[in-house]
Amino acid sequence: MPAPDIFYGIDIGGTKMELVACDAALQVRYRQRVPTPTHDFDVFVNALCGMVRQADEELGERAALGLGVPGIIDAATGAHLSANVPCLTGRQLLPVLRRRLERDVTLGNDCQCFALSEAHGGAAHAAASMFGLIIGTGAGAGFVADGRLVRGRNGVAGEWGHWPIAPSLLKQYQLPILPCACGRQACLECYVSGSGLRKLHAHLSGTAGMSAEELATLRDSGDTLASAVFAVHLDLLGAALAQIVLAYDPHVVVLGGGLSQLPHLYRALPAAAAAHLIPGMSVPPILPPWFGDAGGARGAALLAAQAAQPITEEA
Template sequence: MCCFDIGGSYIRYGVPCADGDVVEQGRVSTPTASWKALVAALRNACDETDAQIASLSLAGAFPPDGGSADVANIPCLNGRDVQGDLARAMGCKVLVTNDADCFALAEAHLGAAKNQPIVFGAIIGSGVGGGVVINGELLRGFGGISGEWGHGPVLDATLGGLLPDTEPLACGCGQNGCIDAVCSARGMEKLHLQLNNDALTSLEITRRWKAGDAQATRTIDVYTRYLAQSLSVIVNTLGPHIIPVGGGLSSEPTLIEMIDRQLREMVLADFASPVVVPGHLSANGGLVGAGIVAAQHLHHKESAT
């Protein structure tokens, strides 16, 4: 089998090792606008690795029984039956899984959530996503959607009256007040601009917060409270034992510790150890998760015969 992590800029690919890890064997630029070029790139990697199964991790929503997929960052895939169309074009078995689901699966098997019964993997970076793993298996919801906590107008923009002059933040999905619009890196930047009338990058805001800057501290206080509130609903509803974090936020353990402390004050369960933790496989979760998806597919196929 060949595993792929397909992003808007690069396609990374590799073959699973005996321990479940996947070592990158190559990468090529993603031909986002050309279906034929994308198929050729995937087929070449499968030929190179002598693979009969292609397991793909990429951002998007993929109906489990086929149908139109939502793949915003790769236009040539958007609206297609990605799994079916690729299988027919490549002449091999193709498995397609959301990248946040792959991250959650990788963390549940080999990362920070290893051996935990219920895992919610949270991606917090340029966007916000998530995946649910129960007893080592992905929870695949209706329409292929589960764990997508980034969208839906669920946030109180005034933060319980603490921010009475705050306007709802617009999200790329067309709604206002989505977690993705507030808790992504761009969301942090929008909050800082709104609170302080100062345009800074999320990296600079975080740097200034660590240095004790008052404006950055206010932004981080609001940002982490939004995140903790949002995650507390997931904890009380789903009951995950742990929430590994991937994306850009995974490189900021101090920020994650702050979110975890706030969350544990909000939830009903009494956790004796951290719930929100940095993921161990943020950089390679897509490839590793795609490998686990393929391995589980083969196992289920063998069990059914």
């Protein structure tokens, strides 16, 4: 049977949903965006199905679909545990879409789709393994080895943002124990993400806290407090990256999310991570993304394409 020519990928964000149709060479042949309905599950599903059916009609296709969804999915039940799309929390989206659309639908989270896209024609193209490290509003990741997404038993391989921060770092910088949206406390996400950077500034300054862009402007003007905030953040992020190296030992790390636009991370993060590693261990290249936010839907389409071509063991 000939291989399909087109695969759909949808990247679901808190404000918009983007559908792309990619050919076998991962070239985008069609693109569509709509606002994300965030508070009503039925409205959300109708909007998703409407995008897919419009693409079917305009392209004359009935393609398999890959979906990049924010948050974590319960491997046992398929229910979404946490997401920035509130109507998904506690709901099982995959069986509903498969029934409504009558086609193959493959689900991954948005960070996994980002990593998969950057591993194919992106910043980590042809790398034996890569870790797509997202530092935006939250902190998440995807791990790709030999060109394929590594999910793990629970589908959460790479969820470094919910590793606990080292107690020694909390003590060293006299940081508060912050509650995480996952229901636990002192997760790395609370300190190293974009929102975590704001919380660090709030803690060290006693004010409401500033965004990364505002802090970078102050630091570049010589503000000592802003410089101190970034120094603490860099050390915390470096320690987290060192743990990623010990756990996954990726050949390449690609940064994504809003903080990936901070130039100093590419200069200073390798040394910050090396300071927390065993002497003699090397830090992998840390690269900016090629596709950025646009890679999520492309990665979702690739997820669908790979699901249609399962790994076969050599004799």
